[in-house]
Amino acid sequence: MTRLAAGIGLLCSLVAASPTSAADPPNAADLEAELVCPVCETTLDQSNAPVAERMKLFIRERIAAGDSEQEIKDALVSELGPGVLATPEKSGFGLLAWLLPVVLLGVGAVVVALLLRTWSRRRAVASPEPELDPELERRVDEELARFEG
Numbered sequence: 619m620t621r622l623a624a625g626i627g628l629l630c631s632l633v634a635a636s637p638t639s640a641a642d643p644p645n646a647a648d649l650e651a652e653l654v655c656p657v658c659e660t661t662l663d664q665s666n667a668p669v670a671e672r673m674k675l676f677i678r679e680r681i682a683a684g685d686s687e688q689e690i691k692d693a694l695v696s697e698l699g700p701g702v703l704a705t706p707e708k709s710g711f712g713l714l715a716w717l718l719p720v721v722l723l724g725v726g727a728v729v730v731a732l733l734l735r736t737w738s739r740r741r742a743v744a745s746p747e748p749e750l751d752p753e754l755e756r757r758v759d760e761e762l763a764r765f766e767g
Contacts, residue, residue: 644687
């Protein structure tokens, strides 16, 4: 069980790690995929709403000014609220949104394993077929002998 927990922890840390370094300038397309339009509630890269277009323009201006990805996100969150983030924060209450699916998946796997174990043991412990009445068994043997001979 501890191996499973360690594996899940490792998987979560790999998913949370960012593949780009902090020295790279932010990419507008990446930011647009990580931010949500407050009007239509789709990511900016899929939205053509006027608010989304203004947000895209703001992102490009901030990239040109040399802001980091986090600075741009922080500015949009302070202006429009945390609802503009496509993914929940990895702290506080938002951490629950990251951990709950992993925990539920683990609990589900344990429940399925326990059910399978219980069902397989029931089948192995099941009582054998009841024996036939000796008189009935003798008659069946006589009838079979008559048909074979």
